[in-house]
Amino acid sequence: MRFIVNTRKEQQEMMDSxxxxxxxxxFKDIDEKMILRRSLMLRPSLSEQELVGELTKISSKNADxxxxxxxxxxxxxxxxxxxxxxxxxGRSEFYTxxxxxQPEISQGILxxxxxxxxxxxxxxxxxxxxxSMYDGASALAEAAIMASNVSKKREIVISSTIHPEYREVVRxxxxxxxxxxxxxxxxxxxxxxxxxxxxxxxxxxxxxxxxPNFFGIVEDLYEMDRxxxxxxxxxxxxxxxxxxxxxxxxxxxxxxxIVAGEGQSLGNSISxxxxxxxxxxxxxxxxxxxxxxLVGMTKDTKDRRCFIMTxxxxxxxxxxxxxxxNLCTNQALNALASTVYLAALGKGGFTKLSALNAQKARYxxxxxxxxxxxxxxxxxxxxxxxxxxxxxxxxxxxVRLEENGIIGGFPMRKYYxxxxxxxxxCATERNTKSGMDRFIEVLREVAK
Amino acid sequence: MKLIFELSVQGREGxxxxxxxxxEQDLGIPTAQLRHDIQLPEVSEVDVIRHYTALSRMNFGxxxxxxxxxxxxxxxxxxxNEAIAALxxxxxxxxxxxxxxxxxxxxxxxxxxxxxxxxxxxxxxxxQPSAGAQGELVGLMMAKAYFKKRGERRTKVIVPxxxxxTNPASAAICGYEVLELPSNSRGGVxxxxxxxxxxxxxxxxxxxxxxxxxxxxxxxxxxSEIVHEKGGLMYCDGANMNAILGISRPGDxxxxxxxxxLHKTFxxxxxxxxxxxGPVGVKAQLAxxxxxxxxxxxxxxxxxxxxxxxxxxxxxxxxxNFAVLVKAYSYIRALGPDGLKEVxxxxxxxxxxxxxxxxxxYELPYDRVCKHEFVLSGNKQLAYGVHTMDIAxxxxxxxxxxxxxxxxxxxxxxxxxxxTETEGKExxxxxxxAMLQIAEEARKDPDLLRAxxxxxxxxxxxxxxxxxxxxxxxxxxxxx
Numbered sequence: 031m032r033f034i035v036n037t038r039k040e041q042q043e044m045m046d047s048x049x050x051x052x053x054x055x056x057f058k059d060i061d062e063k064m065i066l067r068r069s070l071m072l073r074p075s076l077s078e079q080e081l082v083g084e085l086t087k088i089s090s091k092n093a094d095x096x097x098x099x100x101x102x103x104x105x106x107x108x109x110x111x112x113x114x115x116x117x118x119x120g121r122s123e124f125y126t127x128x129x130x131x132q133p134e135i136s137q138g139i140l141x142x143x144x145x146x147x148x149x150x151x152x153x154x155x156x157x158x159x160x161x162s163m164y165d166g167a168s169a170l171a172e173a174a175i176m177a178s179n180v181s182k183k184r185e186i187v188i189s190s191t192i193h194p195e196y197r198e199v200v201r202x203x204x205x206x207x208x209x210x211x212x213x214x215x216x217x218x219x220x221x222x223x224x225x226x227x228x229x230x231x232x233x234x235x236x237x238x239x240x241x242p243n244f245f246g247i248v249e250d251l252y253e254m255d256r257x258x259x260x261x262x263x264x265x266x267x268x269x270x271x272x273x274x275x276x277x278x279x280x281x282x283x284x285x286x287x288i289v290a291g292e293g294q295s296l297g298n299s300i301s302x303x304x305x306x307x308x309x310x311x312x313x314x315x316x317x318x319x320x321x322x323x324l325v326g327m328t329k330d331t332k333d334r335r336c337f338i339m340t341x342x343x344x345x346x347x348x349x350x351x352x353x354x355x356n357l358c359t360n361q362a363l364n365a366l367a368s369t370v371y372l373a374a375l376g377k378g379g380f381t382k383l384s385a386l387n388a389q390k391a392r393y394x395x396x397x398x399x400x401x402x403x404x405x406x407x408x409x410x411x412x413x414x415x416x417x418x419x420x421x422x423x424x425x426x427x428x429v430r431l432e433e434n435g436i437i438g439g440f441p442m443r444k445y446y447x448x449x450x451x452x453x454x455x456c457a458t459e460r461n462t463k464s465g466m467d468r469f470i471e472v473l474r475e476v477a478k
Numbered sequence: 479m480k481l482i483f484e485l486s487v488q489g490r491e492g493x494x495x496x497x498x499x500x501x502e503q504d505l506g507i508p509t510a511q512l513r514h515d516i517q518l519p520e521v522s523e524v525d526v527i528r529h530y531t532a533l534s535r536m537n538f539g540x541x542x543x544x545x546x547x548x549x550x551x552x553x554x555x556x557x558x559n560e561a562i563a564a565l566x567x568x569x570x571x572x573x574x575x576x577x578x579x580x581x582x583x584x585x586x587x588x589x590x591x592x593x594x595x596x597x598x599x600x601x602x603x604x605x606q607p608s609a610g611a612q613g614e615l616v617g618l619m620m621a622k623a624y625f626k627k628r629g630e631r632r633t634k635v636i637v638p639x640x641x642x643x644t645n646p647a648s649a650a651i652c653g654y655e656v657l658e659l660p661s662n663s664r665g666g667v668x669x670x671x672x673x674x675x676x677x678x679x680x681x682x683x684x685x686x687x688x689x690x691x692x693x694x695x696x697x698x699x700x701x702s703e704i705v706h707e708k709g710g711l712m713y714c715d716g717a718n719m720n721a722i723l724g725i726s727r728p729g730d731x732x733x734x735x736x737x738x739x740l741h742k743t744f745x746x747x748x749x750x751x752x753x754x755x756g757p758v759g760v761k762a763q764l765a766x767x768x769x770x771x772x773x774x775x776x777x778x779x780x781x782x783x784x785x786x787x788x789x790x791x792x793x794x795x796x797x798x799n800f801a802v803l804v805k806a807y808s809y810i811r812a813l814g815p816d817g818l819k820e821v822x823x824x825x826x827x828x829x830x831x832x833x834x835x836x837x838x839x840y841e842l843p844y845d846r847v848c849k850h851e852f853v854l855s856g857n858k859q860l861a862y863g864v865h866t867m868d869i870a871x872x873x874x875x876x877x878x879x880x881x882x883x884x885x886x887x888x889x890x891x892x893x894x895x896x897x898t899e900t901e902g903k904e905x906x907x908x909x910x911x912a913m914l915q916i917a918e919e920a921r922k923d924p925d926l927l928r929a930x931x932x933x934x935x936x937x938x939x940x941x942x943x944x945x946x947x948x949x950x951x952x953x954x955x956x957x958x
Contacts, residue, residue, distance in 0.1 A: 032812060033554055033745070034824050035902030041824070044831040044903060053823045056830055056847055057725055059694045064726045071596050075814030078558050085808060089567030091582030096570045105795055106573055112493050114523060118530045120560070126539030128550050129751035132880055134871065134934035137479070138537030139750035142530070145482050148951040152517040158950050162752070164608035167795040175651070195795040202769075202791035206619045206652045248511055277505075279513050292795075301563070302583045303573030303796025305608065305753030317948065323751070328944035330936040335479070340944040346611070346647035347885070351656040356647035359609040359741075363749030366530075373482045373526045374492040377518040382495050388507075393500040411507040428576060437575050463499040 032075070095300060095437060099465045101394070103415050103456025104244070104440040105166070105193050105270055106303060107295045109383075110460055112374050115297045119367050129323075129359065133338045134330075139362060140337035143325040146369045153275040153372075154267075154289040155282025156311035161323035161339075162365040163357070166292025167196040169308030170238065170268050171203035172321045172355055173290035176310075177236035177264045178209055179354070180319050185210045185234045187263070189221040191243035193270055194445035200238065209235075219247040219408030219417065226257050234263040236288075241267055241281065242274050245454065246391075246415025247408060255285025264288065271295055273458075274413045276384030288312045297371025298364050307364035318344060321355030383459055387414040390457035390466070397470045398455070403477055407452055415456045417442060417449065421477060424453035430476045436469055479536070482529055483952050486519035492526050517954060536935040537750070538879050544905050548851045548882035548894025549642070549690055551720050551742035556812065559745070559805035568804050573796040577781050584780035587773040587797060590807045591757075597810075597818070598716065598736050599729020600759030604768045605798040610717055612793055613737030613756030614648035614684070619790045620735065620760065620767040621682045621711050622652060627767075627788065630709065632681035638667060640691060640886040645684045645715060654681060661888055665691040665844035667701055676708050686715040687731065688722065690886040690894070691844055692829065692851035702732025711735060711764075719743040720898070721826055721849035724819030734761045744806035755802040769793060824899035825850040828906060832897055835910040839917035843889050851896035853889050859920040864927050866891040869916055871938065874931035876912040 036044070041053070050056065057065070076084060095108045102108070119125060123138060130136030130143075143161045150159035163169035174186050186204060188197055190213050197213070204211045212234075214225045221239055230237055237258040241249040251267060258265040267281035269291035281289045294306035312320060318341070326340035346353040375383060391414040398404050403421025418439070420427060428438035442452030457466065521529075539545070545552035563569065571583050591603040607613040618635065625632050635649035638659045646656045657675050662668040666689070676683065683705045687695045695701065702712050714728040714736035720743045728736040740746050740755040748754070760768065766788040774783045782797075813821065826849050833852040837845065840854040856866035870880035870893070882894040897906055919926050931937065 032817060033556060034820055034899050035905075036824060036827075040903045041827060044827055048827075048830050048834050050830075053827055056826045056849075059696045059847055060722075060726050061696065061699060063699065064730050066725060066727060066730070070724050070815040070818060072593055072810060072815045072818070075817045076811050078812070081558060081808060081812050082562065084811065085562045085804075086565060088582045088585055089562075089565040091585070092567040092571045093575055093579035094566045094570040095572055095575075096566045100572065102572050102574055104574055108570075108572070112523075114527055116564075118527070118534070121531065121534035122541035123534040123537040123539045124750050125747045126541045126555055127537050127750045128545075128547060128552060128748040131547070131882070132538075132870070132874065133939050134931050134936055135536075135538035135874055135879065136750075137935050138533035138535065141479060141481070141533055141536075142750075144951070148481075148483065149518070151951045164612060164752075165794055168608070168612070168793060193795065195792060198792040199794065202619065202793055203651075205791070206615070206622065208653045248507055250511075252510070275513070276516060277513060278507070279511050299569045299801070300572050301569050302571040302580070302800040303798070304794070305755075305799035305802055307753075324948070324950055326944040327949040328940045330939050332937050334936055336936040336939045338939040338941060338944050340941070340948060340950075343945075345643075347643035349647070350643045351646035351650035353643070353647040353650070356611045356615060356644050356651050358611045358642075358644050359748075359752040359754045361608075361749075361753045362751035363747070364753055366750065369482075370526060370530055373519060373521060373529070374523060375518070376486075376490070376492050376520045377516060378489075378491055378520065379493045379495060380518055381516060386495060386498060388505050389498055389500060389502060392503045392505070396503075411505070411511065429578075432576060432579060437572060437579070440574055459495060462496075466500075 093437060098435050098437045099469060100437040101439050101455045101469065102437050104454055106300045107271055108458055108460050109295050111297050111299065114374055115367050115370050118370050119363055124366060125363055130339060137336060140325050142366050142369050144327060144337050146365045147325060149369060149372045150309050150311050153272060154311045155280030156289055157314040158317060159309060159311035160320050161325055162360040163308030163310055163322055164361060165304065165306050165308045166270055167199035169290040169310050170196050171200045173266045173288045173310055174200055174236055174238060175203060175207055176319050176321060177266060177288060180316060181235040181264060183233055183235035185212065186236055187212045187214060187230050187234050188238045189214050191216045191221050191245060192238060192240040192268060193244045219245045219410050220249050223253050223257060230257055230261045230263055232262055234261060236264040236266055238266045238268060240270060242271060242413040245408060245417050246412040248278060248411045248413060251281060251284035266290055271413065273384055273387055276380040277388055293368045296368035298367050305361055305364055307361035307368065319354055320344065322357040323360055386459040390461050391416060394455060394457045394466050397466060401473055401477060414458060415454055418453045418455055420451050420453050427476055431472060434472045436472060481952050482521065483519045483954060485521050485525050485529060488520055490520040490522050492521050492523045543877055544901060544909055545879040546881050546895045546897050547879060548896040549717060551896060551898055553745055553898040554900035555745055555747040556809065559808045562808050563801040563804045581780055583800065584773055586804055586807050588775055588780050590803055591773065593810050594738060594757055595759055598759050599727030600736055601762040602765040602768060603757050603759045605757045605803055606769045606794050607756040607758060608794055608799055609752065609754035610737055610739040610756040611644040611648060613758045614644055615651060616758050616769060616793055617713050617735040617737055618648055618652040618682060620764050623767045623790050624764055625681055632679050634680045636675055636680055636683045638685065640689055640888050641684060641686060642715060665693045666695050666697060669697060672701060672704055676704050676710060678708055680708060680710045682711045682713045684713040684715060686717060688718045688849035691853050692848040693844060694849055698731045717742060718850060721822055723822040724815060725822050734764060740802055740806040745809045746802045746805040753799050753802055755799045821899045828897040828899060828901060832895060832906050832910060836913055839914050851894060854893040855889050856891035856893060860891060862920050862924045864920040864924045866893055868927035868930060872916050872927045872930040873912060875933045878909055878912060
């Protein structure tokens with residue numbers, strides 16, 4: 031049988047050694063009533079050749095952003111991944127290991143996580159970061175819980191310009207944790223400062239805003255910082271598109287107490303929505319309230335620099351029900367991918383990448399605005415996404431684009447009443463001039 | 479080893495980006511919102527490759543050698559699954575591309591849910607949770623929603639003292655009070671204690687079966703009955719499903735909710751600590767509360783159903799750790815029903831074989847047939863001033879990854895050993911020889927153990943210093 035090493039003869043030797051007549055003897059402690067008296071109703075086994083054939087066939091039923099021109103972002107971004115990223119994450123010493131419980135033989139992943147934590151601090155302008163979270167959405171929810179634990183207040187104020195699925199996750203966690211969630215509306219595509227001023231009060235634990243927000247717009251974090259902190263609330267900035275941080279002022283310099291975000295853009299494949307990775311970065315004062323793993327630098331007994339999981343007294347395997355979170359596994363391999371990605375791009379490359387994204391998006395927005403019936407809905411500054419008002423239903427436009435091998439934008443009506451004809455488009459460094467021009471030509475045909 | 483930041487040389491570049499092929503525009507972002515500087519290293523592609531290759535050589539994975547880390551099921555990760563998950567139709571499919579263009583992905587998700595339901599004896603599955611701990615959270619949230627809908631106020635969750643730490647932590651995050659249930663002398667649930675605790679205010683009993691001692695909870699039907707009689711729900715932490723694949727199913731033991739760890743039982747790589755995947759299955763009465771969307775089928779068409787008024791909502795953006803789910807799907811398709819049963823047979827045979835070889839030299843606190851793993855105690859070695867930690871570190875010198883240690887908490891100086899089915903007899907023999915040798919060394923030369931490991935890239939790290947003066951990030955000299 032595949033992946034099982036022992037032959038029948040070896041199995042027999044082992045049974046003899048234990049003193050049993052058959053393997054079934056090892057299952058005699060299971061009551062007859064619970065023994066499955068039939069085979070599992072699953073399809074029969076496949077050889078490797080058959081398996082690859084079958085799965086390739088299934089995979090080819092999907093479109094993908096590699097073979098299509100893609101203008102879809104909305105929380106999962108089509109960035110180029112340098113070959114060295116999968117090459118290095120494919121080193122079996124990394125991907126077939128588990129959580130570094132034994133630091134002496136896990137220095138590789140431990141040091142890589144320490145470097146990851148540093149990278150996240152550098153990008154966000156914060157003091158400390160953890161070893162990664164499941165994804166951006168749960169990172170935001172955990173950041174909200176963390177802020178509530180720090181402030182001992184139970185009200186969360188969330189901007190409606192945060193990714194709708196992130197808001198759902200925050201609500202799900204908040205419901206379980208007994209926190210109240212108040213939502214604040216938007217104005218010209220950005221969080222309404224006016225409404226925020228009214229909603230945030232002395233009983234507010236934390237204000238959650240996304241930057242750039244779901245509409246692609248750059249929020250005025252300074253203003254959010256002022257409104258939140260004047261009323262004694264903390265500010266969590268959520269970053270869903272971290273390549274923006276090569277261009278935009280880091281949240282840490284705008285007054286954010288905690289930054290929660292998604293790292294998919296940094297070297298991780300889209301993979302139909304996962305696995306990606308979340309991150310949490312915070313000010314130094316929140317060190318002992320951080321969820322998840324933290325890796326620290328220390329020395330070994332021979333005084334050599336080494337790394338270790340630290341401050342574990344916060345964690346579930348030590349504190350059980352008193353832990354800061356129930357996190358056990360994080361997304362180490364995805365964090366490694368992001369670490370390699372950021373190292374490869376480096377200072378110059380990352381800055382250039384951000385600029386490319388912003389420029390491409392502006393070109394696309396200008397070109398599409400030339401078309402009759404298409405116009406940008408918001409006028410505020412944006413990064414690599416923007417919302418366009420369409421002359422016909424964006425869902426219908428997407429169908430027509432698909433016929434031309436183009437993946438269109440995100441129809442806003444899925445989550446935003448009042449923006450029924452809104453279409454969220456994204457351009458990245460992967461969108462070429464010729465690809466964007468072709469998109470415009472197809473759109474022109476569709477509009478006819 | 480230097481850090482990547484220490485390799486930085488001003489002006490070096492490690493990646494090439496395309497030149498701007500369009501006219502440059504003013505960005506229209508106010509200067510106050512723009513970044514003036516970013517602290518990232520400047521290294522070449524070769525620097526990056528050498529650095530992380532060197533780091534990888536300081537790491538031990540399943541492909542490096544035997545990795546009997548109890549409760550983690552460190553089985554071999556079939557390479558074909560990596561190749562399949564990397565197919566462009568999977569790896570670069572966008573979660574928001576139309577359903578019409580996503581039929582392959584949706585088919586995988588739909589069929590995997592169905593297969594997992596069959597394997598566990600549950601009625602419906604969500605694939606959304608990113609790991610077992612998130613699965614627990616989802617399970618408890620559903621229980622909470624279920625009781626709320628029924629107008630029942632239940633505030634407590636019972637967790638055995640042998641449980642994974644995530645169980646009580648998940649219950650606490652979900653707002654439940656945790657009642658700890660002591661184990662009996664056979665390593666199972668103490669039935670009379672359970673009867674005392676299982677009252678009308680108990681929402682859920684969380685149980686791992688086989689439990690963390692590697693023992694099958696043989697009173698499980700009685701336990702389920704006690705909990706159900708009081709109106710409570712039974713939750714199965716399915717971390718140890720590897721032992722009973724195709725033999726017995728949580729759904730047939732009285733469990734109402736069960737999570738699986740695909741990175742354990744279903745061979746997806748652990749990734750150095752994730753990504754994992756923790757799907758949750760439920761019996762029909764809890765299905766309305768599953769997270770949304772659900773992947774459903776209408777004739778030949780698969781679709782995402784968001785219309786679920788009683789759903790707890792979401793715990794993740796999009797639909798789950800898809801690439802991990804594809805690997806688990808491939809694994810199930812490769813093995814089929816007979817192969818999965820063979821997995822359980824061999825996992826349990828390997829564990830019992832090893833347990834029998836070691837139980838003389840080491841104390842075996844619960845001496846009965848085990849399932850996929852067993853727990854020894856380093857108690858005998860304590861007499862020589864040697865701790866389980868020292869035994870574990872000495873194993874590194876012998877070329878093995880140590881077992882899980884100091885867990886479960888109810889066994890003093892615990893060594894939790896899970897060989898898995900993907901190891902052969904000669905590996906088990908070699909490991910047993912090393913363990914027996916170490917038992918000898920503990921008696922004759924305890925210092926050897928206390929100074930171990932000596933063959934690893936580093937010796938034991940200073941844990942206390944790391945916690946007292948945490949250094950969690952690098953700062954360049956000009957950072958201050």
